[in-house]
Amino acid sequence: MEIKSILKILLILILSPLLCHSSEIELPSKYVERAAQGHTNNWAVLVDTSRFWFNYRHVANVLSIYRSVKRLGIPDSQIILMVAEDMACNPRNPRPATVFNNMNQQINVYGNDVEVDYRGYEVTVENFVRLLTGRNHNGTARSKKLLTDSGSNVLIYLTGHGGEGFLKFQDSEEITSQELADAIEQMWQKQRYHELFFMIDTCQAASMYEKFYSPNILAVASSLVGEDSLSHHVDPAIGVYIIDRYTYYALEFLEKVEPNSKKTMAEFLSVCPKRVCISTVGVRRDLYPKDPSSVPITNFFGSVRPIEMTNQVVNISMSSIPDEKESEIVEKIAKGVTYSDLKIKFPEQFPSNIFK
Structure with a gap:
């Protein structure tokens, strides 16, 4: 040439x-139409709202879910991790740079490649609502933005201290169930999600999803209104409770899930019966049009999408x-x-x- x-x-x-x-x-139009009918990407928003050493378990909770979704295929670029207290570097931590979720200390959930997007005093109600609604301050780093669209399946996981109709942030402020419901409605109006799975582990957790009114939301809570969400066990070497009961059994289930697993959301919704959780797990399905037993768990906890193989030429x-x-x-x-x-x-x- x-x-x-x-x-x-x-x-x-x-x-x-x-x-x-x-x-x-x-x-070709048939591929575009098919993509429009289902979800095309997965995101996770994982939030620990508690500070102070005695809330070690809440940091372990959120880091454990982070480890699971990352293992199942959601990349760090599509995970927003908010951690209110740096337990790994806390001077009371007898094992610096580590966070464990069981007393046998088999898994360091802090790991070597944790990417915390919001830490310490950045974990506020305002930043959380701005994140969900896409109303970030000018100059906000790309890694701190929830860049979802109408094809996104979004997992929102919250852990901390709560009461009837509210969740505390850092013991200094709180978000109400109505404020959370309105933020999610803004997400829907702005086409920021396709389907949303809401998961919360706090006391009276079910009160936080009672006000939801947007479509395509499946929700689970560790306790009903009037019930406490309890811790699982203490690690004597660390001196504090290190994980909550609901998250402990949820993780026990998730550890057995592989990217090609056939396990469904219906199975996940029943992972913690009252005899082991002590509290009653609450589930809200009325806003979700699908049967959870037909929805693969990787639709929210992974990043596995159906692929169509063809031996024909695609123009x-x-x-x-x-x-x-x-x-x-x-x-x-x-x-x-x-x-x-x-x-x-x-x-x-x-x-x-x-x-x-």
Whole structure:
């Protein structure tokens, strides 16, 4: 191939975005329609709202769920982790840089690759609501944004101290069940989720989903209104309770789930009967149109999507390969005409005019 031809191809590739706003790849309509019918990506929002050493178990709770969803395929780029207290670096921790969720200390859930997005005093009601609704402050890092869309299945997990109709954040403020319901309705109105699984482990946890009124939500709570959510066991070496009962049995179930597992959401909803949880697990299904027994657990806790294999040719077209006008411009550039002659304006890299 001649050098001139190679230069033309390179110029087309470089200039196409500048010359045409519609040069996007178009999939055949049947693939687009199929994608629109189901979810296309998975996100998880995992929140520990408690500070102080005696709330060690709440940090272990959230890090354990984090470990499970990450193991099942949701990448860190699609997990928002909010941890109100850095237990791994707490001076009372006899084993620095570790957080365990059982007294045998078999699994360090803090691990070597934990990516905490909001920590310490960043874990506030305002930041949580802004995250869900997409109303982040200007300058918020991409890693701190919930970049979901109408094809996203979203898992929201909350743990901390709560009461009837509220969840405390850092013992200094609280979010009410109505405020949470309104934030989720904003998510739905702004097409920020396809289906949502709400999971909460606090005292009187079921009160937090009672006000929900948006569609496509499946919810589970560790305790009913009027009940406490209890801790599971103490690690004598650490000196505090290290995990809550509901999350302990939920994790026991999740540890047996693999990415290709056939286990369903209905099985997960019954993981902690009252004889082991002490409290009564609450479930809300009326806003969820599907039968949980037909929904794979990886629809929320993993990132596994059905793939259709085909041995036929799929024609993928571009809506605009450079037209005649664009081809003329490329020809002129190839002949040595400058950008200024073509009247192509490029944005100024540094706004020097503001100093004039």
